[in-house]
Amino acid sequence: MTAFELPAGTRVIVGLDAIDRLGELAHEVHGRDAAPRTLVVTDPGIVAAGHVDRACRILAGVGIDAAVFDAVRENPTSDDVDACVDAARAHRTELLIGLGGGSSLDTAKGCNFVLTNGGRIHDYKGHGLAAEPMLPLIAIPTTSGTGSECQSYALIADATTHMKMACGDPKAAPRIAILDASLTRSQPHAVTACTGLDAITHAVEAAVSTRGGDASRRHAREAFRLTIDALPRVLAHGDDLDARADMHLGAAHAGAAIELGMLGAAHSAANPLTAHYAITHGHAVAMMLPHVIRYNAGDDAVAAAYRDLFASAGRVAPDADAGLAAFALADAIEALVREAGLPLSPAAQGATMDAVQTLAAEAAAQWTARFNPRAVDATAFESLYRAALATEADPT
Ligand SMILES: [Fe+2]
Structure with a gap:
């Protein structure tokens, strides 16, 4: 078992069956003699998989009688956060445990804002808007x-408009992340x-x-090196726990990188494709990434950055031609989408050339476009969508 610490202060505990340390870690983050009043935030699928029972048994073993909020839904909304806050208040919660996918972790984080600082989750859209201390959170991704x-961010959608709000604060970052593949x-x-x-x-x-x-680049390189190698292995053999451990650690490093x-x-x-065609x-992001790489590689410095990333994973020589290496990276991403058995073109899920202008206008308004290394406007997004739609739709 290994451990390391991230800039936001999250201690990352890594290892198969690391969840067995949950009881000891719960007492440690609480830091008092009495057992913390604990709420496990999760979804029904995780309950059915037996993970919640296991976590509660481990906690009971150290005298913690945890309550469970198991109503987390995909793409959690402000209503979901409010329901979780009600459960946390009813239990007089002192420690939150997020157990599940990103939605469970985000709901636990969103709940922490409102429970400790009042108001509603909308009040924390942005960064650093929580004045009061927050409860310790242990994150256990599945x-x-x-x-x-x-x-340190929770992504929560407004319950009415479904616009996503990124609510962040250094205090909202999990104190501990348990990576148990x-x-x-x-x-x-x-x-x-x-x-x-x-x-x-x-x-x-x-x-x-x-x-x-x-x-961020160090975390990104480590994430890329681990995941580009491990994903094909996991796709081919779902029981390959070494590959799953690499994916789990790689995804965490990628989280730190972003x-x-x-x-x-x-x-x-990708976001308009998800909104319009439920991709x-x-x-959706992997469908668009190869086209974005080829577009960005039009800038020599960005092409060199892609070459260095691909070289750090041992896929091209460090002195390879930057443009060719960037295009090889784009091809490698397309190959992975194929290996996953997924279509490369949004046309396979109903998108048409007629929709390109609308999609491009929506994409240009997304905040993530601001950090792309080459400027992208609606015209550039139109070209990216056209290229994606022209890709053969059949995954084989
Ligand atoms: Fe993403």
Whole structure:
């Protein structure tokens, strides 16, 4: 078992069956003699997989009788946060545990803002708007994708408009993240594929974003090196726990990379595809990423950054031609989407050339586009969508 600490102060505990340390760690973050009043925030699928029972048994073993809020939904809204706050208040909660995918972790974080600082989650849209101390949070991800366990932001949608709000504060970052890859075996194959593609996209976008610095690039390189190698192994053999451990650690590093370095145009272009055609987030970002890489590689310095990233994973020589290396990286991402058995073109899920202008206008308005290393406007997004739609729709 290994451990390391992130800039936001999150201590990351890594190892198979690391969840067995949950009881000891819960007492440690609480820091008092009495057992912390604890709420486990999760979803029904995680309950069905047996992970919640296991966590509660471990906690009971150290005298913690935890309550469970198991009503987390995908893409949590302000209403979901309010329901979680009600449960946390009713239990007089002193410690939060987020157990599940990114939605469970974000709901626990969102609940922490409102529970400790009052008002509603909308009040914390932005960064650093929580004046009062927040409760300790332990994050236990069961998917290898969002990297929310290494971030101080909760992504919560307004319940009425469904616009996503990024609510961040250094105090909202989990005190401890437990990366136990054995918990990811319960993911369906499609979830493994889409969350894994999302993690790789986080690594590639954060590696070249305008916001990035040395620390974010270090996390991005480590994330990319781990995930580009491990994702095909996990897709081929879902029981390969070594590969799952690499994916889990890689996704966490990618989370740290985007916490520090932000994202880019692939995420901006993906969100309208998800909104209009219900294309899963990880699939949508991976569909757009190869086109974004080829577009960004038009800038020599960005092409060199892609070459360096690809070289750091041992896929091209460090002195390879930057433009060719960047295009090889784009091809490698397309190959991964194919290996996942997913279509490369949004046309396979109903998008048409007629929609390009609308999609491009929406993509240009996304905040992530601001950190793309080459300027992107609506015209550039139109070209990116046209290129994606022209890609053969058949995954085989
Ligand atoms: Fe993402």
